[in-house]
Amino acid sequence: MIRIEPRDVNSAMFSYGVPILSAVVALILASIPLWLAGAPVLISYVEMAKGVFGSKFAFSEMLTRATPLMFTGLAAALAFRAKLWNIGAEGQLYLGAIAAVAIGTGYIEAPAFILLPLIIAFGCAAGSAGMVVPAILKTRYGADEVVTTLLLNFIIIIFLQYMLEGPLKDPMGLGWPQSSPILDQGMLPPLMERMRVHSGLIIAIVCALIAQFMLARSVWGFKLRAVGENVFAARHAGIKVNRTILGAAAISGALAGMAGVSEVAGLKGYLTSDLSPGFGYAGIIVAMLAGLSPIGVVISALFIASVFVGADSMSRAMGVSSYLADLVVSTSLLCVLIGGFFSRFKLVRTNLEGKN
Amino acid sequence: MIEIFQILLTESFWAASLRIATPLIFGVLGALICEKSGVLNLGIEGIFVAGAMAGWMAVWLGTGLWGGVVVAAIAGGFFGLIHAILTVTLGLSQHVSGLGVTLFATSVSYFSYRTALPKVSSPPRIEPFRPLEIPILSELPFIGTVLFQQTALTWLALFMVGLVWYVMNRTGLGVAIKAVGDNPNSVDAQGLSVYGLRIGAIVVGSALMALGGAFLTMSAFDAFFFGMVNGRGWICIALVIFASWKPGKALLGALLFGAFDALQVRMQTEVGAKVPSQVFLAAPYVLSIVALVIAARRAEYPRALLTPWFKGQR
Numbered sequence: 073m074i075r076i077e078p079r080d081v082n083s084a085m086f087s088y089g090v091p092i093l094s095a096v097v098a099l100i101l102a103s104i105p106l107w108l109a110g111a112p113v114l115i116s117y118v119e120m121a122k123g124v125f126g127s128k129f130a131f132s133e134m135l136t137r138a139t140p141l142m143f144t145g146l147a148a149a150l151a152f153r154a155k156l157w158n159i160g161a162e163g164q165l166y167l168g169a170i171a172a173v174a175i176g177t178g179y180i181e182a183p184a185f186i187l188l189p190l191i192i193a194f195g196c197a198a199g200s201a202g203m204v205v206p207a208i209l210k211t212r213y214g215a216d217e218v219v220t221t222l223l224l225n226f227i228i229i230i231f232l233q234y235m236l237e238g239p240l241k242d243p244m245g246l247g248w249p250q251s252s253p254i255l256d257q258g259m260l261p262p263l264m265e266r267m268r269v270h271s272g273l274i275i276a277i278v279c280a281l282i283a284q285f286m287l288a289r290s291v292w293g294f295k296l297r298a299v300g301e302n303v304f305a306a307r308h309a310g311i312k313v314n315r316t317i318l319g320a321a322a323i324s325g326a327l328a329g330m331a332g333v334s335e336v337a338g339l340k341g342y343l344t345s346d347l348s349p350g351f352g353y354a355g356i357i358v359a360m361l362a363g364l365s366p367i368g369v370v371i372s373a374l375f376i377a378s379v380f381v382g383a384d385s386m387s388r389a390m391g392v393s394s395y396l397a398d399l400v401v402s403t404s405l406l407c408v409l410i411g412g413f414f415s416r417f418k419l420v421r422t423n424l425e426g427k428n
Numbered sequence: 429m430i431e432i433f434q435i436l437l438t439e440s441f442w443a444a445s446l447r448i449a450t451p452l453i454f455g456v457l458g459a460l461i462c463e464k465s466g467v468l469n470l471g472i473e474g475i476f477v478a479g480a481m482a483g484w485m486a487v488w489l490g491t492g493l494w495g496g497v498v499v500a501a502i503a504g505g506f507f508g509l510i511h512a513i514l515t516v517t518l519g520l521s522q523h524v525s526g527l528g529v530t531l532f533a534t535s536v537s538y539f540s541y542r543t544a545l546p547k548v549s550s551p552p553r554i555e556p557f558r559p560l561e562i563p564i565l566s567e568l569p570f571i572g573t574v575l576f577q578q579t580a581l582t583w584l585a586l587f588m589v590g591l592v593w594y595v596m597n598r599t600g601l602g603v604a605i606k607a608v609g610d611n612p613n614s615v616d617a618q619g620l621s622v623y624g625l626r627i628g629a630i631v632v633g634s635a636l637m638a639l640g641g642a643f644l645t646m647s648a649f650d651a652f653f654f655g656m657v658n659g660r661g662w663i664c665i666a667l668v669i670f671a672s673w674k675p676g677k678a679l680l681g682a683l684l685f686g687a688f689d690a691l692q693v694r695m696q697t698e699v700g701a702k703v704p705s706q707v708f709l710a711a712p713y714v715l716s717i718v719a720l721v722i723a724a725r726r727a728e729y730p731r732a733l734l735t736p737w738f739k740g741q742r
Contacts (some may be wrong), residue, residue: 075739157523230706230709356527401535405528
């Protein structure tokens with residue numbers, strides 16, 4: 073017989089080792105679909121690495137892709153810490169982007185130092201509202217936020233299509249469903265010349281640092297963790313549970329909204345309905361790989377972005393479907409879940425009576 | 429208002445309602461079995477995709493339609509087994525594990541489809557299930573068109589409602605599944621395997637979910653498209669709460685939903701000029717949220733839902 077027992081100490085080796093090991097295992101497992109697709113496995117991996125580290129441009133593309141993942145990863149990590157299952161980052165991202173475009177395409181004419189903060193504030197507020205609504209439905213009516221946030225994603229994307237065909241449609245867009253471009257002074261400044269990587273990356277890293285500090289050191293962070301670990305104990309200790317959940321929802325939604333602002337005002341300049349190839353959902357994986365630690369989110373976003381960018385360039389070179397990237401990323405989530413189990417529990421061999 | 433009544437009187441409206449409800453019936457029944465055993469299965473959306481892809485692919489490779497149905501069910505059971513190992517054997521978070529299974533099943537399906545058919549621009553078609561015409565009954569004026577011109581998979585779905593009701597309420601197995609979702613310790617004390625019951629329930633439930641996906645590619649349409657599941661799985665998760673985990677109410681919920689969806693499509697053509705089409709497109713999702721909010725307060729969740737159980741730990 074084998075019995076499951078909790079480990080006495082949660083060692084640092086496990087909390088850092090498990091995510092790294094999971095990422096490596098997922099990358100190794102990718103050789104199976106590569107082999108099945110008939111691609112030379114080793115060369116494919118080399119192509120993948122070249123796609124990320126092969127040139128300065130490739131590396132900057134990876135950083136560009138990591139930026140929205142950091143925001144959505146932080147959105148998921150903070151909410152999950154409070155056991156608030158925000159699966160709606162995809163929709164909240166689009167709410168942020170819609171708000172950014174609504175403010176930034178000429179509705180308000182102002183210099184950069186006024187317009188840019190306004191765009192960010194409105195984008196975050198819109199994303200925030202997108203999470204506060206399901207959080208209220210949860211705290212007041214007991215409606216499961218997993219289902220409501222998932223369904224809201226679909227509703228918001230339909231709303232986006234309406235906005236792009238109607239009120240936000242670019243009159244100069246030759247009939248395409250896209251918004252007008254954001255004014256130049258409303259754009260996030262680029263970081264490097266002739267590269268697409270922009271200052272959204274800096275904002276994301278600063279957000280991660282602040283979140284890390286607030287979570288570990290502030291009363292707010294303490295309450296949030298307490299609610300996440302044991303609602304009953306938290307309530308008993310006099311913490312206003314519903315208010316804490318709503319606060320976490322507001323911050324989480326704002327971060328997801330910021331992902332949309334950063335994509336539209338940092339990268340694309342205008343809004344289309346394919347702004348995000350699932351950044352919201354990938355953010356959940358980023359957060360889980362990071363063990364829900366904000367600083368960890370920065371690192372795991374870099375990893376996930378590398379997989380996406382590397383697999384994209386590999387798929388062009390080798391003719392393997394780029395869905396391989398999604399396969400690697402989702403496998404790494406399953407691996408980190410299994411790894412998380414072994415870092416918290418150990419298997420003990422027992423005799424038939426179940427004694428040690 | 430007159431238009432609505434006119435729509436409600438047409439045969440095609442009721443036939444469409446039942447057709448739209450069919451995948452949801454499979455999905456809600458599958459989710460019901462999983463949740464009754466105490467495990468939330470958010471893998472449902474991905475399992476729908478896997479069922480749709482695997483069933484279609486099997487038929488396209490020449491297994492025949494019923495062969496495709498079996499392959500879809502096996503694919504669903506396989507991804508269900510992954511969820512079962514993660515949540516039952518290892519006792520991991522059912523939320524995160526389910527989402528992981530959805531992402532995994534979706535990417536496996538998309539990758540396999542693209543790898544098998546790398547260069548197709550328009551998806552290849554199969555010969556889907558035909559309406560099952562029953563000699564005299566199909567000739568009946570109203571009922572004939574609504575009921576007796578549905579495909580075999582719709583009949584299978586309706587049969588499954590009865591079967592699941594019978595197993596859950598009239599057999600020892602059903603009692604055991606419900607008990608394991610309410611109080612696993614009592615089941616363990618009876619000498620039954622909590623692990624076995626839960627894993628079995630998840631695998632069977634997931635196989636049923638996959639049939640919902642298979643209906644899409646083998647009956648509703650005749651090809652596989654990316655993004656064709658489009659949130660149907662999540663709608664099932666909302667409907668199962670609305671149905672308070674009862675097979676009969678699950679059928680009712682799915683039919684109401686199907687009727688509403690069929691109505692919105694027809695309303696769109698009636699009043700399309702005045703109201704933006706997106707209002708109608710969003711309606712099913714809004715309706716699901718409203719149904720969830722109404723049902724959530726009085727819902728009697730299986731008491732051990734979301735709680736992992738380990739042998740020898742009380």
